Structure formats: C-alpha cells, structure tokens
Amino acid sequence: xxxxxxxxxxxxxxxxxxxxxxxxxxxxxxxxxxxxxxxxxxxxxxxxxxxxxxxxxxxxxxxxxxxxxxxxxxxxxxxxxxxxxxxxxxxxxxxxxxxxxxxxxxxxxxxxxxxxxxxxxxxxxxxxxxxxxxxxxxxxxxxxxxxxxxxxxxxxxxxxxxxxxxxxxxxxxxxxxxxxxxxxxxxxxxxxxxxxxxxxxxxxxxxxxxxxxxxxxxxxxxxxxxxxxxxxxxxxxxxxxxxxxxxxxxxxxxxxxxxxxxxxxxxxxxxxxxxxxxxxxxxxxxxxxxxxxxxxxxxxxxxxxxxxxxxxxxxxxxxxxxxxxxxxxxxxxxxxxxxxxxxxxxxxxxxxxxxxxxxxxxxxxxxxxxxxxxxxxxxxxxxxxxxxxxxxxxxxxxxxxxxxxxxxxxxxxxxxx
Amino acid sequence: xxxxxxxxxxxxxxxxxxxxxxxxxxxxxxxxxxxxxxxxxxxxxxxxxxxxxxxxxxxxxxxxxxxxxxxxxxxxxxxxxxxxxxxxxxxxxxxxxxxxxxxxxxxxxxxxxxxxxxxxxxxxxxxxxxxxxxxxxxxxxxxxxxxxxxxxxxxxxxxxxxxxxxxxxxxxxxxxxxxxxxxxxxxxxxxxxxxxxxxxxxxxxxxxxxxxxxxxxxxxxxxxxxxxxxxxxxxxxxxxxxxxxxxx
Ligand SMILES: Nc1ncnc2c1ncn2[C@@H]1O[C@H](COP(=O)(O)OP(=O)(O)O)[C@@H](O)[C@H]1O
Ligand SMILES: [Mg+2]
Numbered sequence: 001x002x003x004x005x006x007x008x009x010x011x012x013x014x015x016x017x018x019x020x021x022x023x024x025x026x027x028x029x030x031x032x033x034x035x036x037x038x039x040x041x042x043x044x045x046x047x048x049x050x051x052x053x054x055x056x057x058x059x060x061x062x063x064x065x066x067x068x069x070x071x072x073x074x075x076x077x078x079x080x081x082x083x084x085x086x087x088x089x090x091x092x093x094x095x096x097x098x099x100x101x102x103x104x105x106x107x108x109x110x111x112x113x114x115x116x117x118x119x120x121x122x123x124x125x126x127x128x129x130x131x132x133x134x135x136x137x138x139x140x141x142x143x144x145x146x147x148x149x150x151x152x153x154x155x156x157x158x159x160x161x162x163x164x165x166x167x168x169x170x171x172x173x174x175x176x177x178x179x180x181x182x183x184x185x186x187x188x189x190x191x192x193x194x195x196x197x198x199x200x201x202x203x204x205x206x207x208x209x210x211x212x213x214x215x216x217x218x219x220x221x222x223x224x225x226x227x228x229x230x231x232x233x234x235x236x237x238x239x240x241x242x243x244x245x246x247x248x249x250x251x252x253x254x255x256x257x258x259x260x261x262x263x264x265x266x267x268x269x270x271x272x273x274x275x276x277x278x279x280x281x282x283x284x285x286x287x288x289x290x291x292x293x294x295x296x297x298x299x300x301x302x303x304x305x306x307x308x309x310x311x312x313x314x315x316x317x318x319x320x321x322x323x324x325x326x327x328x329x330x331x332x333x334x335x336x337x338x339x340x341x342x343x344x345x346x347x348x349x350x351x352x353x354x355x356x357x358x359x360x361x362x363x364x365x366x367x368x369x370x371x372x373x374x375x376x377x378x379x380x381x382x383x384x385x386x387x388x389x390x391x392x393x394x395x396x397x398x399x400x401x402x403x404x405x406x407x408x409x410x411x412x413x414x415x416x417x
Numbered sequence: 418x419x420x421x422x423x424x425x426x427x428x429x430x431x432x433x434x435x436x437x438x439x440x441x442x443x444x445x446x447x448x449x450x451x452x453x454x455x456x457x458x459x460x461x462x463x464x465x466x467x468x469x470x471x472x473x474x475x476x477x478x479x480x481x482x483x484x485x486x487x488x489x490x491x492x493x494x495x496x497x498x499x500x501x502x503x504x505x506x507x508x509x510x511x512x513x514x515x516x517x518x519x520x521x522x523x524x525x526x527x528x529x530x531x532x533x534x535x536x537x538x539x540x541x542x543x544x545x546x547x548x549x550x551x552x553x554x555x556x557x558x559x560x561x562x563x564x565x566x567x568x569x570x571x572x573x574x575x576x577x578x579x580x581x582x583x584x585x586x587x588x589x590x591x592x593x594x595x596x597x598x599x600x601x602x603x604x605x606x607x608x609x610x611x612x613x614x615x616x617x618x619x620x621x622x623x624x625x626x627x628x629x630x631x632x633x634x635x636x637x638x639x640x641x642x643x644x645x646x647x648x649x650x651x652x653x654x655x656x657x658x659x660x661x662x663x664x665x
Binding site: 187188190192193196198199201203207208209210211212213216 | 509576
C-alpha cells in the first residue's frame with residue numbers, strides 16, 4: 001500500500017520537476033536539469049535490468065553496457081534510416097527497436113555465457129565486454145570508430161505530432177519508456193521465469209531436481225535483461241544524438257553494477273534508488289570536484305563492507321521496527337551519529353580535495369575555495385585540521401556506532417517477540 | 418514391468434570404484450528401503466539414479482526407459498523426484514514460494530514469462546494445500562532459510578513430492594530428528610507417497626522394518642542382500658556385516 005503511494009509520488013515528481021525550474025521570463029526550461037533527469041531515466045533502466053541478473057538471478061555480469069550500447073548504436077542507425085523515410089516507425093516506438101537489438105545480441109552472448117556458472121560466467125562476460133569494445137573501434141561502418149556515430153532525432157514521424165526538437169519532449173518520452181520498462185521488469189519478477197531465476201540464484205542444483213534446466217532459466221533471463229538495457233541505450237541515442245564507445249565500454253558496465261549494488265540488489269526498487277543517487281552525484285559533485293569518482297568508489301566499498309544489502313536493504317531493515325511503532329526510539333541514536341559522521345566526512349573530503357588540488361588542481365590552475373575564501377593547499381594548517389577531523393570523527397563514530405548497534409539489536413529483539 | 422531398475426551399475430571417482438555393480442528391481446508401488454553403513458554408497462546411488470552424476474557403466478531404467486544418459490531435469494520430468502540428505506531448498510524464497518516453484522514444471526508453466534503467478538488460482542491453491550499437508554501453513558510467508566531443522570526437512574519432502582512424480586527417492590529423511598519428529602515425518606511420508614513407488618535410505622531400523630516392503634542392504638558399493646524384511650533380518654551375511662552391530 002505504502003509503496004504504491006511512493007511510486008505515484010516519484011512519478012509525479014518526475015513529471016512536475018522540470019516545471020518547478022521553468023524560466024517564465026524567457027520561456028525556457030532549465031537545460032541542465034532536463035539533462036540530469038533524462039540521464040536518470042536511462043540509468044534507472046540500466047541499473048534495474050542489470051539487477052535482473054545480479055540480484056534476481058545471482059549472475060555477476062561484467063558486460064551489461066554491451067547491450068545498452070548496442071541499443072544506442074542501433075538507434076542511431078534506425079533514426080538515420082527513419083530520417084531518410086526508409087523506416088516508417090513513429091518515434092514513440094523507436095526504443096522498442098533498440099530493445100530488440102539488445103535482445104538479439106543478448107541471445108547470442110547469453111547462449112555462450114550462461115552455459116557457465118559463477119566465476120567462469122563472470123570471466124566470459126568480461127571477455128564479451130572487451131570484445132565488443134574492441135569491435136566498436138574496429139568496425140567503422142556500424143560503430144563509427146573513435147568519433148562514434150551521430151544522428152538527428154527529428155524524424156518527423158510521431159504518433160502525437162511531436163517534433164522532439166526540445167529536450168523536454170525527449171524527457172517525457174524517456175519518462176514514459178522508463179515507466180514501461182520498470183513496470184515490465186516488475187511484472188517479470190511475478191512470473192514463473194522470474195521466480196525460477198530467484199530459485200536458481202538460491203540453489204542452482206535443486207532447480208534441476210524440480211524439472212527446470214537452470215541454464216535455460218538463466219539464458220532467458222539474460223536475454224530479457226539485454227532487451228531492457230537496449231531500450232535504455234535507445235533513449236540515450238535519442239537524447240544525445242551521438243553514441244560513442246563510452247556507451248558500451250567497461251566503465252558503464254561497472255556503473256551499472258555500482259548503481260544496482262549501492263541502491264540494493266535484494267529489493268526490486270533498490271537499483272532505482274542507486275541510479276538516482278549516482279546520477280545526481282555524477283552530475284552534481286562532478287561539477288564541484290575533480291575527485292567525485294573517489295567518493296563513489298569509497299561509498300561502494302563502504303556499502304560492500306557495512307551494508308551489503310544496499311540503501312534499500314537498510315530502509316527495509318527498519319520495516320519491523322516501524323510496524324511495531326518504535327521507529328521514534330531510533331531518533332536520538334541516529335542524531336548522535338550525525339556529528340561524528342560529519343566530522344569524518346569533512347576530514348576525508350578535506351584530505352582528498354587538498355591532495356587533488358595539490359596535483360590535478362595545480363595543473364589546471366584552479367584554486368580550492370571553501371566557505372568563500374581561498375585555501376592555500378601548501379600551508380600546514382588545512383592538512384592538520386582535515387587529518388584531526390578525520391581521525392577524531394572516525395574514533396568517535398566507532399564509539400557511537402557501537403552504542404547504536406546495541407540499541408538496534410535490543411529493539412529488533414523486542415520487535416521480534 | 419518395473420518402476421525403476423538398475424543393471425550392474427558401477428561408478429568410479431578417480432581410480433576408486435565406489436559403486437561396484439549394483440542390480441536392483443523395484444516394482445511399481447513398492448516401498449523399498451536401502452540400508453547400509455556410512456560410506457557404503459547409498460547417496461551416490463541416488464545421485465546416479467537422479468542424474469546428478471553420470472554412471473561409469475551399467476544401465477538405469479525408469480518405467481523401462483533408459484535414463485542413465487539424461488540430465489537431472491529430464492529425469493525429473495519423466496516422473497522421478499528425489500530429496501537430499503543435506504537439506505536443499507531455496508533459502509531466500511518463502512516456504513510458499515518454494516513449494517510453488519516445485520509445482521511449476523509439472524503444471525506446464527515451463528519458462529513462462531507472461532503468466533502472472535498471482536492469477537494462477539489452481540497452482541496457488543495446490544501450493545497452499547501442500548502447505549497444509551506438511552503442517553507448514555503457519556510458516557507460509559517466512560523465508561525457508563529461517564525455518565527450524567525439522568520444518569526444513571518437511572519442506573524438503575514437500576518439494577520432492579510436489580511435482581507428482583511416480584517414483585520418489587528420499588535420502589535419510591529423518592536423520593537428525595528427535596523421536597517424535599521422526600514419527601511425525603514418517604506419518605507424513607506415508608501419507609504423501611500413497612500409491613507411489615518409494616525408494617528410501619534410512620538409518621533408523623525401527624522405521625525401516627515398519628515401512629518397507631523390500632529392504633536392500635548395501636555394503637561397500639555392493640548389494641549383499643535384498644528381499645522382504647523378514648528374510649533380510651534372518652540373513653547371516655547381513656547380520657555379520659551390519660545388522661548385528663546395529664541391533665544391540
Ligand atoms: N563426488 C564424490 N567424489 C569422490 N568421492 C565421493 C563423492 N561422493 C561420494 N564419494 C565417496 O563415495 C563413498 C560413498 O559415499 P556416500 O554415497 O555418500 O555414502 P552413504 O550415503 O552410503 O553414507 C564415500 O567413500 C565417499 O567419500
Ligand atoms: Mg548418505
């Protein structure tokens with residue numbers, strides 16, 4: 001019930017947000033916002049489709065961007081064909097074609113990869129990813145080499161008479177397709193295939209003895225996940241009108257993993273959270289800092305160690321306490337974590353930034369500005385302050401965390417009774 | 418006609434022969450118990466019959482059809498289902514989901530990604546009925562991994578019989594259970610395997626002599642005796658090799 005409202009709220013925000021930042025004087029949308037939101041939509045599809053493998057089928061794939069990328073490249077060629085009136089498909093259905101391209105490639109590669117399990121599967125997918133990345137640089141006809149391929153999305157064929165000349169129209173197309181893809185992926189979790197994917201994740205062997213070929217389950221799951229990734233890539237091509245090597249290379253595959261994992265692989269909506277968070281960080285923090293990847297990396301490691309079920313897992317863990325009406329008793333313990341956490345973060349971020357300005361920043365001739373005043377990265381003081389903040393924060397947080405843990409355990413035990 | 422038959426089945430692991438020429442015929446509807454000391458190869462026999470391992474030589478027939486070259490899922494689809502000595506369930510799925518999964522193939526759902534499970538009334542009712550049968554109805558929505566040991570064993574049996582297989586293989590279903598739990602489990606097994614062919618490995622002699630129509634004694638990968646309980650009990654070789662040590 002509650003999650004239904006949450007979903008409706010998210011959809012409402014997605015639809016309304018651009019208008020909150022509308023420039024009424026110049027009658028213009030905030031281009032940056034639209035681009036961040038569009039990116040978020042694609043990343044939600046990418047992360048969720050990746051989680052069809054990682055979270056739902058227990059398949060650790062390292063080539064998911066391959067299918068996103070192929071969707072993108074194919075879309076460029078579809079749009080070019082449509083622009084020449086060779087492909088009479090309205091824009092609104094185009095992402096479906098991109099999805100089918102992803103599906104086709106995923107059938108091919110899935111047949112190879114899903115014959116193997118665990119580490120061997122991961123290695124094969126790594127190989128597939130590298131293979132495709134190399135292919136993208138070699139086969140100019142389709143991939144356009146280093147420069148990628150470009151297109152023009154104004155194909156003048158729309159169900160609603162839209163031109164898709166403006167970012168906002170494309171954005172709503174993305175919203176629509178994201179909703180469709182998310183709904184379909186959710187539906188899949190409620191079908192025999194989706195359930196058997198969970199079963200083969202939990203116990204590969206047992207699935208065989210209830211009549212299922214686990215390799216077939218994984219193969220179909222893999223193929224379908226490629227279909228959705230392809231849709232995401234198609235939307236990417238429509239948005240940027242250019243697709244390069246980046247859309248199918250390993251860093252994007254890693255990003256899919258990062259988003260799914262940080263968001264939480266054990267809950268369906270987890271990767272959505274992860275995609276939103278990482279995209280915001282990517283577009284927000286990357287403007288402020290050269291080192292944003294360091295932060296994402298540290299966050300990822302922290303999650304793997306302290307919260308393997310991700311953000312959604314953390315939220316879900318509060319469920320029983322909340323249902324028992326005892327959530328209030330966690331307020332104070334949480335508040336006590338705030339100051340030491342801030343100190344730790346400040347110290348860490350301070351050190352990272354100081355270091356980065358000492359090296360990259362100097363090369364780019366940038367100055368570290370904090371609270372409105374420039375900071376001399378060669379002075380001792382900032383380094384001492386950051387280090388002390390980091391160490392004190394860490395020790396203090398350890399102490400507070402132990403206290404929090406005790407209260408949490410106590411509450412959980414109480415609730416269970 | 419036999420429900421299941423093994424003809425001079427052998428199995429090597431590396432240089433050592435673990436199953437050394439087992440021949441066995443099990444009639445339809447028979448309750449057949451395999452007994453034997455630890456390491457005799459009882460579980461390995463089950464692994465060979467159910468297709469988990471390939472055999473080294475010999476023949477295995479299910480309803481007069483060769484199955485020794487088939488993979489486990491195909492053997493299962495032909496109507497042979499097994500349980501595991503070490504509980505083998507889907508830990509992160511609910512008890513209900515475990516049973517429903519075990520029902521899917523036999524009800525023709527195959528790899529369907531278009532039929533919504535919540536709308537499959539007959540399927541869901543069958544899973545719920547099975548829950549009742551196993552006395553697990555109150556645990557319906559709990560993760561299977563969180564069940565007690567005895568409950569997990571019951572679930573294991575439930576998953577084994579769910580698909581309606583005509584030949585059921587149970588590997589030490591009562592191992593590690595208390596006396597009352599054993600009694601309960603045996604009543605359950607009798608109930609759910611009614612009219613089916615049952616092949617069961619069991620250590621508890623009371624249970625074996627209570628239940629079995631036929632007993633086979635396996636020692637070092639060879640059958641040293643096979644027949645009705647009375648004749649096996651009277652068999653000298655068995656008494657020397659095995660039973661004497663067990664029965665006080
Ligand atoms: N996969 C395997 N690889 C090598 N040896 C095995 C394997 N499985 C079983 N064995 C050996 O086969 C023998 C019989 O084991 P098992 O069938 O489990 O005995 P039982 O079930 O009668 O106690 C044991 O000596 C065991 O070590
Ligand atoms: Mg055994």
